[in-house]
Amino acid sequence: MRRFTEGFYGYAFAMLVCLAGVAVFLLVTPQSRTEHIPKIDFSIDVANxxxxxxxxxxxxxxxxxxxVPTSSRKTDGKSADGKPTVTWKLGFATAKRAHALLGQSDEKPQAEFANRMANTDQAGGSIQINGVTWEKRFREDKNQRSLIRFLPDVTLVVTGTAQWDELSALAGSLKQQTKLTP
Structure with missing residues (x-):
């Protein structure tokens, strides 16, 4: 009996007892194999x-x-010229479970908002989506792709780790919402 409490045999026996306890714990603990992505309803944010x-x-x-819409955030800020701005960012988990984000703002100058959202100021061509031209940008070290559209009153940025086809699908799904009076 003494050899199981001293030396190598004692150590090995204690390890086996511990591993058996862990195995029993893992067998009786319920484990979910389903994906859980937090889903939000952004309809109130659209109205606001x-x-x-x-x-x-x-x-x-x-x-x-x-x-899956995963995040929505409205922020009020100021442009470089001191004028108030309204920015909205809406995040998604795509069908391929990559990340995509729609950002829009009336910040001036527009290029500053676009550069910040895309994490680069280097344009890499353009793409036509539903007859509209979007500027393409890619930041390799962050694996971030961005589509940018400059409109007179707002800058739209569709960005994320999603591939170009998914970002293009998001850009193509965008519809202009009518203004509500307060």
Whole structure:
């Protein structure tokens, strides 16, 4: 009996007892194998943006199949010229479970907002989506792709780790929402 409490045999026996305890714990603990992505309802944020923003808001209509809206945030700020701005960022888990984000703002100069959202100021061509030209940008070290559209009153940025086809689908799903009076 003494050899199981001293030396190598004692150590090995104690390890086996511990590993058996861990194995029993893992067997009786319920484990979920399903994916859990937090889903939000951004319809109230769209309505609030339609009232608050001095520009006509753009939102996906309808949300793309198998895409999950995961975040929505409206912020009020100031442009470099000191004028108030309204920015909205809407995040998604795409059908391929990559990340995509729609950002829009009336910040001036428009290029500053676009550069910040895309994490680069280097344009890499353009793409036509539903007859509209979007500027393409890619930041390799962050694996971030961006589509940018400059409108007179708002800058739209569709960005994320999603591939170009998914970002193009999000950009193509955007519809301009009518302004609501407060």
């Amino acid at each position: 943006m339609r009232r608050a923003a001095p520009y006509q808001v753009w939102s996906p209509d309808p949300v793309l199949p198998n895409w």
